[in-house]
Amino acid sequence: MPPTPRVWQVCDACGHRLPDDDAAAQCPVCGGLLAIEHPAPVETVTTLRERFNHRCCMTSPGAMQSGVWRFAEVVHPTADQLVSYPEGNTPLLARDAVRRFAGCDSLLLKHEGMNPTGSFKDRGMTVGVTQAKRIGARAVACASTGNTSASLASYAALAGIPALVFVPVGQVALGKLTQTLAYGARTLLVQGDFDACLSLVREASARLGIYLLNSINPWRLEGQKTIVFELLQQLGWDPPEWIALPAGNLGNTAAFGKALREAHAWGLIPRLPRLLAVQASGAAPFATSFREDFAVRHRVKAETVATAIKIGDPASYERAVDAIRATNGVVTDVSDAEILEAKAAIDAAGAGCEPASAASVAGVRRLVREGAIASGDRVVAILTGHVLKDPGILQWYHQEAVPPSASANRPIEIAPSLAAVEQVLQNR
Ligand SMILES: *Cc1c(COP(=O)(O)O)cnc(C)c1O
Numbered sequence: 001m002p003p004t005p006r007v008w009q010v011c012d013a014c015g016h017r018l019p020d021d022d023a024a025a026q027c028p029v030c031g032g033l034l035a036i037e038h039p040a041p042v043e044t045v046t047t048l049r050e051r052f053n054h055r056c057c058m059t060s061p062g063a064m065q066s067g068v069w070r071f072a073e074v075v076h077p078t079a080d081q082l083v084s085y086p087e088g089n090t091p092l093l094a095r096d097a098v099r100r101f102a103g104c105d106s107l108l109l110k111h112e113g114m115n116p117t118g119s120f121k122d123r124g125m126t127v128g129v130t131q132a133k134r135i136g137a138r139a140v141a142c143a144s145t146g147n148t149s150a151s152l153a154s155y156a157a158l159a160g161i162p163a164l165v166f167v168p169v170g171q172v173a174l175g176k177l178t179q180t181l182a183y184g185a186r187t188l189l190v191q192g193d194f195d196a197c198l199s200l201v202r203e204a205s206a207r208l209g210i211y212l213l214n215s216i217n218p219w220r221l222e223g224q225k226t227i228v229f230e231l232l233q234q235l236g237w238d239p240p241e242w243i244a245l246p247a248g249n250l251g252n253t254a255a256f257g258k259a260l261r262e263a264h265a266w267g268l269i270p271r272l273p274r275l276l277a278v279q280a281s282g283a284a285p286f287a288t289s290f291r292e293d294f295a296v297r298h299r300v301k302a303e304t305v306a307t308a309i310k311i312g313d314p315a316s317y318e319r320a321v322d323a324i325r326a327t328n329g330v331v332t333d334v335s336d337a338e339i340l341e342a343k344a345a346i347d348a349a350g351a352g353c354e355p356a357s358a359a360s361v362a363g364v365r366r367l368v369r370e371g372a373i374a375s376g377d378r379v380v381a382i383l384t385g386h387v388l389k390d391p392g393i394l395q396w397y398h399q400e401a402v403p404p405s406a407s408a409n410r411p412i413e414i415a416p417s418l419a420a421v422e423q424v425l426q427n428r
């Protein structure tokens with residue numbers, strides 16, 4: 001191993017620098033968000049790529065099997081006792097039915113729902129909780145629309161650190177809330193929306209000395225960068241034209257921008273893919289700002305079936321603006337109906353995802369129709385969460401909605417007789 005380079009936490013707003021083991025949740029000088037600054041790797045691109053590739057086929061148990069810690073040198077080079085499930089190593093799927101639906105011939109789906117707790121949040125959480133352990137945090141906390149809390153609960157249990165989660169009462173999908181309870185986090189149902197939960201947990205963690213693990217935590221974003229590193233590695237470091245992802249609090253959009261800028265600056269890729277960030281129309285402050293060339297930062301009261309992106313005042317706004325600008329990216333929004341239609345196509349192709357995830361495919365379809373994406377462009381769409389996260393929406397869509405949508409797959413109740421089965425088959 002080469003000598004470990006120095007890593008800093010740097011304030012986005014004023015440039016103030018903190019050592020990599022400082023527990024501050026934001027800049028102590030100006031309150032700005034902190035980002036991790038990596039020196040350029042000392043190794044050649046070839047050596048680095050070879051090391052990453054070699055770790056893919058490691059058979060010994062341990063964190064280097066992880067699709068996050070495989071990239072440790074460019075994520076958290078100074079981490080030692082890793083809190084890893086392991087996570088990552090998610091598949092890139094080619095599904096003809098989804099390609100036809102989106103009108104995009106070489107669309108690939110990177111299924112982050114295949115992470116241990118069923119969403120990409122595990123990639124950030126393994127790094128965030130490793131850091132919490134490193135600095136001796138007595139407890140960890142987050143506000144969440146559900147997936148962050150499920151992930152934090154699991155990784156905190158693994159690390160043996162108490163976890164406190166703040167979720168909006170009545171607005172969290174069933175799979176996520178029950179997971180969080182199962183993994184043992186102290187769960188607070190806040191009478192307010194996600195944005196209220198976030199400001200409450202920020203205050204509480206500052207006052208009570210609890211380590212904050214929302215996506216404003218810079219280490220979480222370092223972990224989430226590996227979605228991009230891993231997909232680039234899977235493509236032999238030959239980048240696609242576009243990477244599409246759902247956008248809520250904008251932590252992931254920010255992480256993708258950072259990963260792409262770094263991969264390009266360090267020579268891992270020859271050119272930058274364009275980012276396509278997709279919001280739900282009822283929670284689209286970022287898409288509105290994009291249309292005005294980011295002249296104004298908007299805040300809205302969020303409303304959408306896609307609860308994971310039901311966020312009206314995204315915390316990582318500025319970083320996400322940088323990510324879109326740096327990649328010549330696009331921000332769009334899609335209606336709940338378009339999200340559910342895309343989800344039905346993804347589900348029926350056997351891939352499956354939660355509603356928010358389908359926004360990425362719905363967004364690709366929209367840009368193909370608008371002519372911004374050519375049907376031959378190589379596009380990777382991120383499926384952020386697992387189909388079982390939100391059983392409530394599935395029950396409504398397939399069994400309850402009146403009138404049923406064209407893709408609804410109603411179950412058929414029958415008498416226990418062969419005649420009844422034959423009847424059903426004839427009616428197909
Ligand atoms: C967290 C999450 C998102 C949104 O990511 P942001 O970083 O908040 O923009 C999208 N989909 C799923 C399934 C999520 O859990």
Ligand SMILES: [Zn+2]
Nearest residue numbers: 011014027030
């Ligand atoms: Zn500052």
